[in-house]
Amino acid sequence: MEIIHSIRPLLAILVSLAAAILILFFGKHRNIREFWTLAAGVVKFGLVLSLLPMVLDGKAPVTEILTLADGVSLKLRVDPLGLFFALIASSLWIITSIYSIGYMRGLNEHAQTRYYFSFALCLSATIGVALSANILTFFIFYEMLTLATYPLVIHKETPEALRAGRKYLAYTLTAGVFLLAALVATYSFAGTLEFTPGGILAGTADKPTLRLLFVVFMIGIGVKAGIMPLHSWLPTAMIAPTPVSALLHAVAVVKSGVFGCLRMLWFVFGTGLLSDLGVWIWLAGFAAFTIIVGSMVALTQDNLKKRLAFSTISQLSYIVLGGALLSESAMIGSTMHLVNHAFMKITLFFCAGAIYVNAHKTKISELNGIGRRMPYTMAAFTVGAMGMAGLPPVAGFISKWYLCIGALQAEEMLFLVVLLASSVLNAAYFFPIVFRAFFRKPEPGAGEDGLPSGEASLFMVVPLCISAVVSIALFFAPNVPLHFLELAKTVVQQVLQGGQV
C-alpha cells in the first residue's frame, strides 16, 4: 500500500469537534445550532467520501499528529476497513441529524444543546475509531466515545436514566481498563501498536500468554460489541432518546465495538495466529451463543426498543462470528454486515421513535393497526424486519449469504445451523409486529384517540424512508455508489495475504 500524507482524515474528525463548539456557542438559537449539526454532517461525509478514490487506488492517506510514546504516535491512517466504517458512520450521521431535529422538536425535549453537542463529539470519536492507525489512537477515541455517549444515555436525568448511565459507565470503563491492559501488554510484547493486516503479535510470546491476552482483548472490546454475557448495559441504555438508541445501536457505539473486534482479530492477532492458537473457536462459540440467546430473549420483550436492543445484540454477533470464522466469505459477509445492519437497524429504530413521538406508544402490544395511520413508517419497518430476517430483496440477505457460505468454507456446520436458526427467530420476533400493525384492528377499548391521525413530521419520515430505500438498494447494487462490497473484498484480501506472510 502506498502511503500518502494527507490532512483530510484529521479534518474529518475535527469537523464535528468544531461543530460541537459552535453548537455550544449558539446554544440559544436552535436554528443556527441545528444548521451547524447538519453542515458538519455534510462536510464530514464529503471529506470521508473524498478519501474513497484514494483508497480504491490502493493508497493509504496518513496523518501523523504527535508522538505519544516511543514508537507510538497519535496517527490516523485510512485503510479499506477504516474507510468502510467511516463511510457508514458519516453517512448515517446526516440522516440521524435530520431525524433528531424532528424527534427533539416533536417531543420538546430539554437540554437540546447538550444533546447536539454530545452527538457531535460522539461522531468525532467514531470517525477517530474508524481511522486510527494504531491501537493507542484507537483506544483514545474509543474512550472518548464512551464519555461522549454518557450524557446521551442519561439525557432524561431521571433516577432510572442515571442508573442506566452508571451501568453503562461501569461496563464500558471496566472494558476500557481491560483494553488498556491488553494494549500495554501488546506494546511490551510486540514493540509496536500499528494495525497491520495479518497481525503484529505472531511469535512475540508463548501461546498461553497470547491466549490470555486474547481473552483480555475480547473482554475489553466485547462489552461495546454486546457479546453475551457482557451485553447487559445495552438494553438498559434504551432509556435514552430514540435517535440516541439508533446511534448507539446502529452506528457509533456498538459498531465501534464490533469494528474494534474485527480490528483486533485481523490486524493485531492476524488470521494465521488465531488459527494457530485455536482461540477463534472460543469467540465463535460465544458469538453463536449470543446470536441464539439474544434472539430468544428478544422474543419475550414487549417493549419495542428493548426488542430491538436484543435483536442488535444478536445481529452484532453475526459480525463477530464472521470475523472469527476466518474463511474468506465469512469475513466478507461479516464486513458487509457492518453496513447492512447499520442501515436496517437504524430504520427500525427510526420507526420506533416515530411511533413514540407520534403516538406515544412504546409497547408492541399497543401497536395494533398502527400501519394504517402511519403507512410509510410501517412500510419502512417491514423492510427493516425483512432485512433482519435475511430475506431478499433487502441487504441483510447478502451478508447472511456470505456468512453461510463462509461457515461452509470453514466446515463448521454448527455455525451454519446457528445462522439459519437465527433467521427463523428473527422472523419470529419481527413479523408479528408487522402483522399487528397492518392486519389487526386497533383495540376497541383504546378508542380511535389512541392512534395518531397521520405520519410523524417530515423530519422523521424522510430519514427513515431514505434508510429503508438504501437498505434495499444495497441488495441490488452493493457496490454503487460507495463501493461497499469492493472495499470489503479488499479488506479481506489484505488480511488473508497478511496472514499468510
Place this chain on the structure above:
Amino acid sequence: MIHEQESIVIKTVARLLVPFIQLFALYVIMHGHSSPGGGFQGGVILAASFILLSIAYGLDEVKRRFSIKALTVLTSAGVFLYAGTGVLCLLLGENFLDYGVLPVVEPRGMGMLAIEIGVGITVMAAMVSIFHDLLDFE
C-alpha cells in the same frame, strides 16, 4: 497571666542579673567566629534576659519598652543582616556567602561576625515574641 509580683527579692535579683546576662550574650555573639559560641547561643541568652525581665516585672512592663512591632522589625532585620551579607558577596561577584571578597580587613572573620550578629538579633527577637505570644494568651 503574669502580673507584677510583690516579691522584692526576685525583682532585685533580676535587675542585678540582667545586665550581666546581656553582656555575656554579647560576648558569646561577638566571639562566635573564633571560638565556641555564636549568634544562636548568644541570641538565646539575650532573649533569656528579656524573659527573665518579664517574669520578674510582668509582661506589660516589658511590652511597653519592647513592643511587638519592634520585635517584628528586629526579626526581619536580623535576617536581612544575614542575607544582606550574602547578597553583598553575590553582588561583588562571588558565590552567596563567600565572604572572601568583602572589602574589609580579615574578610572571612568579619563576614562571619556580621552573620552571627544577624542571627543573634533574629533569634532574640523570635524567642521573645514566642514567649510573649504564649503568655499573652487569655
Place this chain on the structure above:
Amino acid sequence: MEFLSGHANYFVYIMLMMIGLYGMMAKKNLVKKLVGMNIFQWSLILFFVSIGAKEGGTIPIVEGAHGHGAEIVIQASHYVNPLPHVLMLTAIVVGVGTTGVALAVLLNLYKKYKTLDEDEIIGKL
C-alpha cells in the same frame, strides 16, 4: 558488658527515644504528647552529639584554643568532630520552632475546648 559500655550512648538514645515514643502514643494529655515528642527529638540530638564526641578531644579552632589541648590541636586526630554539633544547633532550632508552633496550637485547642485531654477533644469534635 564491654559491648554495653562501649555503646552506652546508643542505649541511652534508644531508651530516650522509646520513652518519647511511649509518651506520644500512650499519654492522653496533649501536652504530655508534646513532651514525649520533645524527648524523642532530644534523644536524637544526644545521639548526634555523642557520635562527634571524642575522649580528650578539643575544639577545632587553631587560634586561641582553650585549656589543656592548646598545644596539640594542630593534629586533626585530636579534634572533636564539630560538624555533628553544628548540625544539632540547627536541629535544636527546628525543635524549638516545632515546639513553639505546637504550643500555639495547643493554646488554641484549650481555648476552644477547655481541656487538653485527647479523648474529650475527639468527643467534642
Place this chain on the structure above:
Amino acid sequence: MDHSQLPILVVLIPMLVSFVIPLVGIWNKKLPFYMATAAMAASLLAALGIMNQVLQQGPISYRLGGWAPPWGIEYYIDHLNAFIMTLVCFISVFICIYSRKSITQERPGKEVHFYCVLLLLFTGLIGMLVTGDMFNIYVFLEISSLSAYALIAIGDEKAHFATFKYIIIGTIGACFYLLGVGYLYMATGSLNIHDLSTLLQPLYGSKVIVVSAIFFIIGLGIKMGLFPLHTWLPGAYTHAPSAVSAYIAPLMSKVAAYVFIRVMFTVFDVSFSFENLPIMEILSWIAAVAIIFGSIVAISQSDIKMMLAYSSISQIGYIVLGVTMGNREGFIGSVLHILNHAFMKGCLFAIVGAIIYRHGTRAIERFGNLHRTMPLTSAAFAVAALSMIGLPPTAGFFSKWYLVLGAISAGKWVFVVVIMISSLLNAVYFFRVVEHVFWKPKSGGTDLPIERNEAPNSMLIPILVLAAGILALGFASHWIIEMVIGQTVPAGIL
C-alpha cells in the same frame, strides 16, 4: 547578573521577600499578596533559567560560600530536581494568585501572615529541591513542615487538632530522616549526596547502611503520606483553609517523594536499593495496598476534601509503585505522575476552594446544579476527574500507561491488576461527584441556586490554567519525557 547565581536566587528571593512581608504588612495589608506572587514568579523565572542551563550543559553545582564539597553546602541541580523545581514554582505562582480572594474570605485579617508563611513554605520546598546536602534537606524539610503546620492551623474548627496530629507525626518523620542522616554520617563522615554515593560503594554490606536506609524510608514515608504512615494526611488536607489545601496537596508530598527518589537512587545506588534489600519488593506491595486502600476509603467519603485527600494517598501509592518497579518505564511513570498529579490535585483542590468560596459547602450531596452556577469550574472539574481516572487524552492516562508498562516489563502482573482496579475505583468516586455536579435530579431545596455565579476571575483563571495544563500535558507527555524525564532515570535502571 550572570546565570551562575540562579541556584541561590531561586531560594533566596522568596526567603527575603517572606521576611519583608511582615514589615510591609504593618502599613499596607494589600501589598503582601503582590509581593508573594512576584517572588514566586521570580523564582519561576530563575527555575526556568536553571532548567534551560541544565538541559544545555547538564547538571549544575553551586558552592554556597565558596566552600568546596564535601565541607561546604553544595547546591546540585540535575534534570530531576530542575524539572520538579519548575513544576513547584509554576503551581505555586498560580495557587498564590488563586489564594487571594479565598484567604481574604476565609481568614480575614490574616493575609499578611499568610503570605509570609506561604513564602516560607515555598522556600522550604524549593530548598529541598536545590540542595545537594543531606542535612540541608532536613532543614528545609522542617522549614516547609513548620510553615505547613502554621498554615493548616488557621483552617476550620477541626484544624487545630488535625494540625497537632500532623505536628507529632511529622516530627517523628523528620526525626527518622535525621537518624538516617546520622547513621550515614557515622559510616562515611560526609553529608554531601554525591560524595556519599561514592563513599558508600564499599560499605553496602554494612548493617549501619541498611538501618539508615530503613530510617529514611520510614521518615520520608511519613512525610509523603505513604500508607500506613498516612494518618496525618486526610485531616491536614481536609481542615486546612482551601487555599492551603490547594497549595499543600499538590506539592508537599511530591517534594517528599522527590527526596525519596533522591535518597534511594542517588545516595544509595540502584544495586543496593534493589538487590541488597528486599525493601523495594516490600515497598511496592505497600504501595499497591496504598493504592487500593486510598481509593476504597475515598469512595465512602461524603466530604469532597476528605475524598480528595484519600485519593492523594492512593496516588502517592502510584508514585512509589513506579519507582520500586525498578525499570525505566516505571520510573518514568512515577516522575510523570509527580508532574501530572500535582496539576490534577492542585486543580481539584482549587475547584473545591472556589465552590466553598461561592457556596460555602463541601458536601458532595449539595453540589446539585453546580454546572449551572459555575459552568467553567464544573468543566475544569470534569477534566481533572477524567485525568484522575486516567482516561485519554488527559495527562493522567499517560502516567498510568507508563506505570502499567513498567509493571508488565517487570513481569509483575499483580500490579497491573492493582492499577486497573484502582482506576475503576477512581472512576466510581469521581463519577459520583460528576453526577452530582452535572445531573443530579432535583430533590427538594438542597440544590444550589440556579443563577450563574462563577468564581471570581482571580480564582477561575488559575483553575482554568491548571485544567488546560492537564490536557496539554497529555499531548506533550512524550516530548517532556524525551526532553527531561528520560534523563532523570538513574544509571543502573534499565
